Amino acid sequence: MIEPSTESRSGARGRFLDRHPDLFCCPGCGGRLATGEASVLCQACGHRFPITAEIPQLFWPNEWDPTKDDVTERMKSFYEANPFPNYDDFDSAGTLLDKARRGLFAKLLDDQIPFGARVIECGCGTGQLTNFLSIANRTVIGVDLCMSSLRMALDFKQQNGLERAHFYQMNLFRPSFKPESFDLVISNGVLHHTSDPFLGFQSIARLVRPGGFILVGLYHRYGRLATDLRRALFRLSHDRFLFLDRHASDQNVSREKRRSWFMDQYKNPHESKHTVGEVVTWLYRTGFEFVNSVPKTMPLSPIDESERLFKPQRLGSGLERLAVNLGMIVTGHREGGFFIVIARKPAAKT
Numbered sequence: 634m635i636e637p638s639t640e641s642r643s644g645a646r647g648r649f650l651d652r653h654p655d656l657f658c659c660p661g662c663g664g665r666l667a668t669g670e671a672s673v674l675c676q677a678c679g680h681r682f683p684i685t686a687e688i689p690q691l692f693w694p695n696e697w698d699p700t701k702d703d704v705t706e707r708m709k710s711f712y713e714a715n716p717f718p719n720y721d722d723f724d725s726a727g728t729l730l731d732k733a734r735r736g737l738f739a740k741l742l743d744d745q746i747p748f749g750a751r752v753i754e755c756g757c758g759t760g761q762l763t764n765f766l767s768i769a770n771r772t773v774i775g776v777d778l779c780m781s782s783l784r785m786a787l788d789f790k791q792q793n794g795l796e797r798a799h800f801y802q803m804n805l806f807r808p809s810f811k812p813e814s815f816d817l818v819i820s821n822g823v824l825h826h827t828s829d830p831f832l833g834f835q836s837i838a839r840l841v842r843p844g845g846f847i848l849v850g851l852y853h854r855y856g857r858l859a860t861d862l863r864r865a866l867f868r869l870s871h872d873r874f875l876f877l878d879r880h881a882s883d884q885n886v887s888r889e890k891r892r893s894w895f896m897d898q899y900k901n902p903h904e905s906k907h908t909v910g911e912v913v914t915w916l917y918r919t920g921f922e923f924v925n926s927v928p929k930t931m932p933l934s935p936i937d938e939s940e941r942l943f944k945p946q947r948l949g950s951g952l953e954r955l956a957v958n959l960g961m962i963v964t965g966h967r968e969g970g971f972f973i974v975i976a977r978k979p980a981a982k983t
Contacts, residue, residue, distance in 0.1 A: 715900075741940055756777055
């Protein structure tokens with residue numbers, strides 16, 4: 634179970650960074666940050682980060698070997714032009730709350746992350762999950778590469794008075810937060826759009842406090858096969874046959890929302906695919922403990938309303954996981970061929 638950090642009750646007024654300076658650090662040198670009227674200053678290296686439309690731009694570029702392929706700018710350009718997901722269906726926090734809780738996984742998250750928890754969503758996009766989780770008196774920080782997405786997130790926050798949601802531009806490979814600062818780190822549908830998913834996992838895993846949790850959602854190697862087939866058909870037919878994807882052809886949502894889904898799923902410039910077994914090796918290499926997954930690692934073990942997401946579950950054997958993987962070929966197409974793993978960082982030894 635998530636045990637929330639002791640959170641300041643000093644009120645929501647004033648900038649979050651000003652109230653919690655010990656939570657932040659310079660993504661370049663690790664120094665202390667302080668805010669001014671129009672920028673954030675690193676007091677160690679002197680670098681100034683602009684504040685644009687009330688969003689601190691704490692982005693620091695990767696400093697990798699030039700031979701390493703870096704897709705960061707490609708992905709940034711793509712999502713600046715195609716923010717995802719779209720807010721067209723939500724006109725208020727009440728609407729967002731109602732629609733999000735109709736989804737079983739979002740409802741379970743909301744019910745089981747305690748009030749007062751400190752949560753960060755790395756790669757928040759337009760901030761729908763960040764805003765949703767903040768409604769229940771949690772401090773939730775959403776970070777993303779793309780200012781167009783963050784502006785949409787901030788607009789919705791401000792229109793609905795969601796004072797415990799906070800948004801920053803950040804490169805997840807160069808975090809602007811100190812290690813071990815969060816009860817829960819979420820990265821849902823992001824790492825597979827990076828140059829190095831495991832390196833990205835290592836980077837954000839450092840933000841989890843001892844005893845805290847990390848939740849990652851990734852494209853499934855087998856569950857994504859149906860999407861790959863549709864992508865090929867769309868490419869060959871010049872984007873005809875949209876009825877093959879229920880989200881892209883759903884007339885009950887706006888045209889812009891349908892386009893947002895289609896672009897994200899079928900026109901994305903970079904994606905990788907993974908399995909639970911691969912992510913389990915990530916956990917072992919970073920000192921985390923497997924807790925749970927969606928779908929489960931055992932066949933014929935559906936998630937229902939009684940599921941305790943943060944209660945340790947048995948990790949299925951290699952044969953059981955193979956059966957689940959093969960099943961994803963049939964069922965994975967429903968939500969883009971996606972799976973989620975939840976893991977825990979062991980508590981500090983006393």
